Amino acid sequence: MHDARTLIELGDEAVRRLARRGYTLDLAGLEALSARRNSSISRTDDLRAESKRVAAEVGRVAKETRGQGEEVEKLKTRAREIKDEIRTSESETEAAEDALREVLLAIPNLPDDEVPDGDSDADAVEVRRWGTPPEFGFEVRDHVDLGEATGILDFGRAAKLSGARFSVAKGPGAVLERALATFFLTMHTARHGYTEFSVPYLVTRETMTGTGQLPKFEEDLFRTGTADRSLYLIPTAEVSLTNLHADEMLDAGALPLAYTAYTPCFRSEAGSYGRDTRGLLRLHQFSKVEMVRFCREEESGAELELMVSHAENCLQALGLAYRVVRLAAGDMGFAARTTYDLEVWLPSQGTFREISSCSDCGTFQSRRAGIRAKDARGGRAQVATLNGSGLPIGRALAALLEQYQAEDGSVTIPEVLHPFTGFRRLLADGTTE
Known part of the structure; x- marks a missing residue:
């Protein structure tokens, strides 16, 4: 299986080499799937970081107000919302990774340039x-x-x-x-x-x-x-x-x-x-x-x-x-x-x-x-x-x-x-x- 980043970096070179063995690489589609996966991973990471910050803020405000007040409740509500968003984002990440893996598993190996042209x-x-x-x-x-x-x-x-x-x-x-x-x-x-x-x-x-x-x-x-x-x-x-x-x-x-x-x-x-x-x-x-x-x-x-x-x-x-x-x-x-x-x-x-x-x-x-x-x-x-x-x-x-x-x-x-x-x-x- 290929590393998606390597194929994307090779670009037209990967397209050319795979064409020699009769495979048409959809480079744009691969780039879109990779971007979707990377964006989803980044969003999940950002949400986890936010969850840690909100948790720390809940602790600080709760200590200052002894657990009372509207601000504490708002922070707790936001903490629950972030957990739900993380679960959704993790599911989206998994789906994006599965979609990218499915495409990569179907792409044959790149032939060496020394290999002769032809298909029989x-x-x-x-x-x-x-x-x-x-x-x-x-x-x-x-x-x-x-x-x-x-x-x-x-x-x-x-x-x-x-x-x-x-x-x-x-x-x-x-x-x-x-x-x-x-x-x-x-x-x-x-x-x-x-x-x-x-x-x-x-x-x-x-x-x-x-x-x-x-x-x-x-x-x-x-x-x-x-x-x-x-x-x-x-x-x-x-x-x-x-x-x-x-x-x-x-x-x-x-x-x-x-x-x-x-x-x-x-x-x-x-x-x-x-x-x-x-x-x-x-x-x-x-x-x-x-x-x-x-x-x-x-x-x-x-x-x-x-x-x-x-x-x-x-x-x-x-x-x-x-x-x-x-x-x-x-x-x-x-x-x-x-x-x-x-x-x-x-x-x-x-x-x-x-x-x-x-x-x-x-x-x-x-x-x-x-x-x-x-x-x-x-x-x-x-x-x-x-x-x-x-x-x-x-x-x-x-x-x-x-x-x-x-x-x-x-x-x-x-x-x-x-x-x-x-x-x-x-x-x-x-x-x-």
């Missing part, structure tokens, strides 16, 4: 590539055909259980999913220095608001609960990990902090009907290892590059060809000011597809969630937050099956996974060796 993945700028996409002397099969032919993936039974956009993994398929998750977590904790967490999958509305999923994206979430308490299924562990420090004052000397977690993720995929309906690429429920970092705002750029390298290390260890792109301003997530996507090669589609998105959110989320830091001299500042996929299990499995397939329908397992799988190859009949 076609406008992304390629930064680098790693590995060579494999070439095959036979007709390649997609991960759905490979998974169903070997019996490790069953989308039919998943649909029977839950409907479209769900998957079931069986035998070596379930082992591969578990192996990928364990491998990613091991990379991030043992090699990259992240602290692993096990976090709730159901969170409050306030928690969702803290990272920017609410109020704007409610239709993308799964909501559950009772009549007196609603909870939301997390779309990513970023929500839980970032809000671990909601309304907290961190030790600036302890920054940066690096957290990771492996969780299921739940997304309604509203507005994506007809896109990637086949296979593991766009499910209502999937599993992912997430990375979250907290740092000083001036260090967030370097921290983003570091986080991207951590996701890249996982893909490189698996030997999966990929590229890194910088997203256009209008294609970034609501809370991001800069985003890099890692896109893995899918032979069946002959193109790169997103497997990780790493974003620098600056202080946007920390303002919403109330996360600050204090240094040894007592200085206080908002904390910058970053998040990234490190990596999703389903999309990694899809890329692995497709890039490592053989003509006989078997799939070679990357060497780094052997300690976690117990097998080196998945054979066409569903057995392993």
Whole structure:
């Protein structure tokens, strides 16, 4: 969330930058709401000051007149009137603050000027590539055909259980999913220095608001609960990990902090009907290892590059060809000011597809969630937050099956996974060796 004063001071610059991501900032309306809030606060403060003065005057006059006389009664009447006026003014202040907050919560983050123009993945700028996409002397099969032919993936039974956009993994398929998750977590904790967490999958509305999923994206979430308490299924562990420090004052000397977690993720995929309906690429429920970092705002750029390298290390260890792109301003997530996507090669589609998105959110989320830091001299500042996929299990499995397939329908397992799988190859009949 933005500080209203900062947006107003930026003025036309804020309007310009938000326009790059397709958002029209009503600067005049924001100024009016801010002025209304400030005026109401000032009036409340003035009334409280007057209340103290009148109370002191009542005491003085009462002492001089021994509590008798018309002047004392007038002062007491005025004291009661001021209390009523304070209550009214406090209500007006609360309403003004709520109205301003509602507007601010709907304004996306300001994109960095280095972010390219545009509003689709076609406008992304390629930064680098790693590995060579494999070439095959036979007709390649997609991960759905490979998974169903070997019996490790069953989308039919998943649909029977839950409907479209769900998957079931069986035998070596379930082992591969578990192996990928364990491998990613091991990379991030043992090699990259992240602290692993096990976090709730159901969170409050306030928690969702803290990272920017609410109020704007409610239709993308799964909501559950009772009549007196609603909870939301997390779309990513970023929500839980970032809000671990909601309304907290961190030790600036302890920054940066690096957290990771492996969780299921739940997304309604509203507005994506007809896109990637086949296979593991766009499910209502999937599993992912997430990375979250907290740092000083001036260090967030370097921290983003570091986080991207951590996701890249996982893909490189698996030997999966990929590229890194910088997203256009209008294609970034609501809370991001800069985003890099890692896109893995899918032979069946002959193109790169997103497997990780790493974003620098600056202080946007920390303002919403109330996360600050204090240094040894007592200085206080908002904390910058970053998040990234490190990596999703389903999309990694899809890329692995497709890039490592053989003509006989078997799939070679990357060497780094052997300690976690117990097998080196998945054979066409569903057995392993």
